[in-house]
Amino acid sequence: MKKLIVTILIAFAALAPMHLDNDYLRTDTFAAVTIQPGESLHDVAGRYTINEADKAQLIEAICEINGVHADTPLKAGRQLQIPVLADADGGAASRAIAQK
Numbered sequence: 596m597k598k599l600i601v602t603i604l605i606a607f608a609a610l611a612p613m614h615l616d617n618d619y620l621r622t623d624t625f626a627a628v629t630i631q632p633g634e635s636l637h638d639v640a641g642r643y644t645i646n647e648a649d650k651a652q653l654i655e656a657i658c659e660i661n662g663v664h665a666d667t668p669l670k671a672g673r674q675l676q677i678p679v680l681a682d683a684d685g686g687a688a689s690r691a692i693a694q695k
Contacts, residue, residue, distance in 0.1 A: 619656035619678040626679050632671040636663070643677060653678070 628639055640653040658665055661675045669675075 617652045617656055618680055619653050620659065622678045622680055624679045624681065625660075625676045628675050628677050630669045630671055630673045630675065634669060634671070636665055636669065639675065639677065643679065 626643075628642075630639070636654050636657055637650070640650045640657065644650050644653055654665055656678045657663070657675060660678060663669070663675070
């Protein structure tokens with residue numbers, strides 16, 4: 596039992612810092628989005644950011660928060676929680692653009 600606890604703690608310590616550079620995984624503000632027919636995670640993330648590096652981090656966060664995989668087709672009508680960063684004025688906008 597002691598070995599199991601130690602193994603779990605070591606695994607957690609090793610994996611925990613992996614997302615420290617992803618601001619989207621540290622936000623507490625979310626937008627609810629309903630997936631439209633033919634829409635992908637890339638399409639959804641494109642509504643919230645224009646920077647490709649930010650878009651990749653946003654997709655990673657959407658996947659983790661909603662339990663989806665980036666390459667899995669999304670079912671129309673599914674609702675996803677999208678992490679949203681505060682803009683410089685304290686409003687809800689992800690990096691450069693707000694939701695269309």
